[in-house]
Amino acid sequence: MIVSNAVRYPTYVPATVAEALEQKAGVANLLPIAGGTEVMVMFNEGLLAPCPVQSLHRLAPEWGGIREAEGSLVIGALATYTDVRHHPVVRERYPLLVEAARVTGALQIQNRGTLVGNIVNGSPAADTVPALFAYGAQVRLLSTRGERTVAVTDFYTGYRKTVLRADELISEIVIPPPADGARHYYRKVGTRAAQAISKVVVAGVRGRDSVRLAWGSVGPTTLRTPKTEAAIASGADADEAVATLATEMSPLDDIRSTRDYRLAVSQNLLREFLKRTSPGG
Amino acid sequence: MTISADSETKLRYVGRSVTRREGADKLTGRSRYVDDMHVPGALTGRTIRTSIPAGRVRNVRFPDGFPWDEFIVAGPDDLPANEVALITADQPAFVDGIVRHAQEAVLLIAHEDAGLVHEAARAIEIEYERDAGVFGMEQGHVLKQLAIRHGDFEGAFANGDVIFEGEYRTGAQEHVYIETNGFIAWWEGDGVVLHGSHQCPYYVHKAVKHAFALDRDDQVRVTQETTGGGFGGKEEFPSLLAIHSALLSRKAGGRPVRLIYDRAEDMACSTKRHPSLTRIRTACTPEGVFKGVEIDFHIDGGAYVTLSPVVLSRGLLHSGGPYLWPAARMDGYCWFTNSPPYGAFRGFGAPQSEFAIERHLDRLAAKLGICPIELRKRNFLRKGDMLPTSQIVGEEPELERIVERALELSDYRAKQSGYGEGNGRGLGLSVFYHGTGFTGSGEVYLDSVVALEAQADGFVEIQVSSTEIGQGTETVFAQIAAEGLGIDIESIRFRKPETGAVPDSGPTVASRTCSIVGGLVERAARQLREQLAGRDIATASATGPVRAEARYQAPPGLVWNDDTYQGCAYGAYSWGCNVAEVSIDPVTAELRVESMWGIYDIGRVINPVLAIGQVEGGMAQGIGWATCEDVVLKEGAMQNTRVTNYIIPTSADAAELFVEFVEHHNPCGAFGAKGVGEIPLDGPPAAVANAVTFATGKDIAAIPIRPEDLLA
Numbered sequence: 001m002i003v004s005n006a007v008r009y010p011t012y013v014p015a016t017v018a019e020a021l022e023q024k025a026g027v028a029n030l031l032p033i034a035g036g037t038e039v040m041v042m043f044n045e046g047l048l049a050p051c052p053v054q055s056l057h058r059l060a061p062e063w064g065g066i067r068e069a070e071g072s073l074v075i076g077a078l079a080t081y082t083d084v085r086h087h088p089v090v091r092e093r094y095p096l097l098v099e100a101a102r103v104t105g106a107l108q109i110q111n112r113g114t115l116v117g118n119i120v121n122g123s124p125a126a127d128t129v130p131a132l133f134a135y136g137a138q139v140r141l142l143s144t145r146g147e148r149t150v151a152v153t154d155f156y157t158g159y160r161k162t163v164l165r166a167d168e169l170i171s172e173i174v175i176p177p178p179a180d181g182a183r184h185y186y187r188k189v190g191t192r193a194a195q196a197i198s199k200v201v202v203a204g205v206r207g208r209d210s211v212r213l214a215w216g217s218v219g220p221t222t223l224r225t226p227k228t229e230a231a232i233a234s235g236a237d238a239d240e241a242v243a244t245l246a247t248e249m250s251p252l253d254d255i256r257s258t259r260d261y262r263l264a265v266s267q268n269l270l271r272e273f274l275k276r277t278s279p280g281g
Numbered sequence: 282m283t284i285s286a287d288s289e290t291k292l293r294y295v296g297r298s299v300t301r302r303e304g305a306d307k308l309t310g311r312s313r314y315v316d317d318m319h320v321p322g323a324l325t326g327r328t329i330r331t332s333i334p335a336g337r338v339r340n341v342r343f344p345d346g347f348p349w350d351e352f353i354v355a356g357p358d359d360l361p362a363n364e365v366a367l368i369t370a371d372q373p374a375f376v377d378g379i380v381r382h383a384q385e386a387v388l389l390i391a392h393e394d395a396g397l398v399h400e401a402a403r404a405i406e407i408e409y410e411r412d413a414g415v416f417g418m419e420q421g422h423v424l425k426q427l428a429i430r431h432g433d434f435e436g437a438f439a440n441g442d443v444i445f446e447g448e449y450r451t452g453a454q455e456h457v458y459i460e461t462n463g464f465i466a467w468w469e470g471d472g473v474v475l476h477g478s479h480q481c482p483y484y485v486h487k488a489v490k491h492a493f494a495l496d497r498d499d500q501v502r503v504t505q506e507t508t509g510g511g512f513g514g515k516e517e518f519p520s521l522l523a524i525h526s527a528l529l530s531r532k533a534g535g536r537p538v539r540l541i542y543d544r545a546e547d548m549a550c551s552t553k554r555h556p557s558l559t560r561i562r563t564a565c566t567p568e569g570v571f572k573g574v575e576i577d578f579h580i581d582g583g584a585y586v587t588l589s590p591v592v593l594s595r596g597l598l599h600s601g602g603p604y605l606w607p608a609a610r611m612d613g614y615c616w617f618t619n620s621p622p623y624g625a626f627r628g629f630g631a632p633q634s635e636f637a638i639e640r641h642l643d644r645l646a647a648k649l650g651i652c653p654i655e656l657r658k659r660n661f662l663r664k665g666d667m668l669p670t671s672q673i674v675g676e677e678p679e680l681e682r683i684v685e686r687a688l689e690l691s692d693y694r695a696k697q698s699g700y701g702e703g704n705g706r707g708l709g710l711s712v713f714y715h716g717t718g719f720t721g722s723g724e725v726y727l728d729s730v731v732a733l734e735a736q737a738d739g740f741v742e743i744q745v746s747s748t749e750i751g752q753g754t755e756t757v758f759a760q761i762a763a764e765g766l767g768i769d770i771e772s773i774r775f776r777k778p779e780t781g782a783v784p785d786s787g788p789t790v791a792s793r794t795c796s797i798v799g800g801l802v803e804r805a806a807r808q809l810r811e812q813l814a815g816r817d818i819a820t821a822s823a824t825g826p827v828r829a830e831a832r833y834q835a836p837p838g839l840v841w842n843d844d845t846y847q848g849c850a851y852g853a854y855s856w857g858c859n860v861a862e863v864s865i866d867p868v869t870a871e872l873r874v875e876s877m878w879g880i881y882d883i884g885r886v887i888n889p890v891l892a893i894g895q896v897e898g899g900m901a902q903g904i905g906w907a908t909c910e911d912v913v914l915k916e917g918a919m920q921n922t923r924v925t926n927y928i929i930p931t932s933a934d935a936a937e938l939f940v941e942f943v944e945h946h947n948p949c950g951a952f953g954a955k956g957v958g959e960i961p962l963d964g965p966p967a968a969v970a971n972a973v974t975f976a977t978g979k980d981i982a983a984i985p986i987r988p989e990d991l992l993a
């Protein structure tokens with residue numbers, strides 16, 4: 001049962017990136033569709049306000065792949081979770097991405113859904129975004145006016161708000177190589193074992209003298225916790241780190257979980273992170 | 282998953298895992314559900330609903346921008362009787378001025394452009410005058426009250442025994458049948474034709490005939506299409522869709538109208554399992570021998586009567602569990618609230634009250650310092666014991682044997698002592714029973730009839746209104762008929778249920794189909810066998826079909842008094858025991874039911890594979906209700922109306938399930954069968970809760986058991 005009126009969604013299918021950017025600049029409210037796993041659900045349920053849509057599927061030759069460039073990993077806008085899970089370089093050097101892709105949806109979603117599609121709507125529950133935060137990923141934005149690159153940590157400006165402009169498309173995500181010997185930690189706490197939206201999700205990378213932690217579903221956007229990171233980097237013990245975390249995280253009650261649970265679990269996750277990534281461990 | 286059966290080898294089909302008749306079609310996508318029906322010229326209908334739980338509709342606005350004159354618009358004034366006929370006819374098909382719950386139908390629209398209908402439906406604005414409304418039990422008005430009195434109650438609580446009390450709650454539960462509700466209706470002459478997804482064709486028939494004030498039965502023809510699950514959710518609710526689709530069609534001059542709900546609408550407006558609150562007070566000796574019990578069993582009925590009185594009845598009748606209570610005072614209360622009506626859901630009140638008593642017994646055992654299994658064993662019902670309704674237990678339930686088998690299979694004792702209390706891992710047990718068929722005189726009132734017809738093409742046709750809803754009706758009836766007739770099962774045909782064309786064998790509910798209706802099929806088969814007198818089917822029916830009918834007869838001695846609530850509540854009881862093994866994640870408090878074991882006495886197991894399927898599915902559904910299925914209510918209405926946020930277990934969450942049967946045959950059921958459909962829901966919640974209490978030290982008194990509660 002589809003409860004939307006399809007005629008209210010005129011569809012554009014650009015054949016080249018240049019054409020896509022022209023359309024994006026020229027057609028008001030044009031909504032891109034990559035895998036469609038978010039857009040089509042909204043459409044089916046009658047929750048997508050009528051608008052023109054732009055299917056990006058013919059751009060796969062340009063935007064489809066995952067490659068390495070100058071030591072960094074480049075994930076094209078049409079690369080799927082399945083692509084991420086199976087790519088040898090990702091598997092070897094970016095385990096958080098593999099894990100995040102593995103726990104997103106289930107196989108059908110992973111075969112269609114894109115990593116880029118996951119970051120755009122600014123949901124604080126997006127499961128790959130903490131991993132991208134932890135790895136210090138950059139987002140490349142294109143428009144007919146040119147190209148710009150934004151750190152993923154600067155991409156979000158508030159609850160479901162991003163710096164993406166009306167005429168821009170994302171072409172790729174660029175991820176620098178993690179430090180040698182860094183330890184990686186990722187854990188999603190969902191409403192069930194699969195096909196779940198996160199109650200808390202965390203990604204962390206711990207190098208010799210640096211720590212990056214990113215949290216999902218505990219604030220209006222994916223969060224970094226710099227004070228906690230600094231405390232850990234300067235040798236704080238677990239109790240101190242956990243106490244610091246509570247000062248820079250204020251989750252909310254919602255339909256999925258409670259503030260108290262989210263905070264308590266985040267603290268437990270931090271302890272687990274410290275134990276699993278401990279330099280001596 | 283083995284079967285311990287004492288089945289006679291001379292039976293050819295009964296007791297064998299005959300392949301499900303409609304299974305291949307369902308598996309390969311060949312089955313046609315109502316939404317798959319291609320009906321040329323059909324309009325698409327849509328229901329406009331209230332968004333407030335209580336008050337009055339002041340005005341309905343049709344904003345500019347839509348070609349409203351092209352739409353069919355129908356409401357209460359178009360219906361001869363604005364009533365859904367069930368136990369009482371208090372539920373209107375449309376808001377009758379007063380809004381009694383959110384998601385109540387205000388009016389209907391239809392148009393041939395489906396997209397436009399959905400868009401228009403969202404644009405219609407309703408203005409209200411808002412009232413406060415009542416939400417939750419023990420406020421507002423009582424919808425139904427029942428009382429059971431048994432033995433010397435005052436005496437039982439008077440003489441210095443151990444008195445122990447507790448309060449237990451269960452949440453609502455959504456059915457999540459895979460196919461949402463749907464009907465297609467059109468008029469032919471002065472009669473209406475309805476095709477839909479439902480469990481009870483004659484319930485729909487009765488409701489439509491009443492709402493349109495039709496004189497003749499043949500003016501309403503209801504056909505059941507392939508139905509993608511029901512679980513009770515398609516017992517009474519579909520009558521409303523049937524009336525609505527028929528009304529739109531009538532207003533459209535008889536043109537067909539499709540009224541198919543999407544998931545969000547279906548979850549928001551359809552029935553759920555009744556939330557419950559049970560207070561239990563028990564008196565027993567220090568050694569744990571039961572003296573008496575006092576139970577107050579409350580359920581939230583929602584805004585209309587619908588089936589709630591019967592749900593209350595079954596819940597109350599099962600509230601003492603399978604134990605001997607020399608004295609009992611049991612009171613049931615169902616409350617009117619401003620929620621959409623709660624309705625039939627697999628188990629029908631018994632899973633709620635049996636959760637309470639089974640959790641209570643573990644808590645009582647802890648208080649007494651007795652092993653919870655030992656406490657139960659000291660009080661199990663035995664043959665000849667009297668139930669609180671004065672019914673005498675007519676068979677030896679052998680509950681010790683059932684429990685011992687569950688303990689043995691699960692390695693309960695060794696595991697439990699290995700884990701130790703409060704270490705995040707544990708097992709829990711529950712023992713339960715479930716009455717087969719309608720309560721009390723219900724089966725007599727139903728007056729069910731089945732027919733078997735030998736036809737000229739060499740087939741015997743089974744004609745019943747009992748529906749195949751995924752549980753195996755067609756297959757087990759074919760087995761029973763073939764066995765009774767002594768013919769090949771390939772020569773049996775199942776007539777698609779259609780009112781008028783099949784006799785009324787009653788609704789497909791209450792664990793009655795295989796045992797009770799199947800019993801009638803068996804009788805009709807034996808009778809037809811005599812009528813055929815050794816001739817082959819085609820020869821015997823060359824000059825016209827040879828037909829045998831069987832009508833329900835109450836077993837001798839089955840007497841029930843509705844006024845005193847005394848007598849034989851059920852003709853047969855199924856019995857069972859569950860053991861749950863759980864683990865709780867130390868970091869996240871996520872609860873995982875690792876394994877569950879179930880030993881059941883469902884009488885004769887007609888088809889082992891189907892029976893195991895029924896039981897495993899029910900256990901999984903019960904585990905879901907106990908752990909993650911949380912209907913989030915706001916002012917009585919469900920908020921999490923998506924499969925994304927109403928959380929049922931996925932295969933990745935599912936426990937490993939182990940099922941065995943013990944067979945004590947029921948002299949009145951088909952080849953000895955008792956009820957199987959509902960008993961699987963009775964045990965899992967308490968077994969899980971008891972296990973969680975062992976694993977965490979937290980005194981669990983309510984389900985669902987959420988990680989949020991375990992971490993608090």
Ligand SMILES: Cc1cc2nc3c(=O)[nH]c(=O)nc-3n(C[C@H](O)[C@H](O)[C@H](O)COP(=O)(O)OP(=O)(O)OC[C@H]3O[C@@H](n4cnc5c(N)ncnc54)[C@H](O)[C@@H]3O)c2cc1C
Pocket residue numbers: 031032033034035036037038039040041056077103104105106109112113114115116117118119120121125126127128168169170171195196197
């Ligand atoms: C059953 C199910 C399970 C799911 N499980 C999870 C889960 O576990 N975790 C999780 O985080 N998410 C989950 N999701 C959400 C969704 O699958 C992901 O967010 C996915 O990554 C979206 O990618 P897509 O390509 O399908 O996006 P689309 O639906 O195509 O687009 C999503 C958004 O991104 C925009 N967009 C896409 N590409 C571009 C581009 N190149 N430039 C600019 N804008 C663009 C679109 O306009 C739209 O706003 C689930 C969804 C479903 C249906």
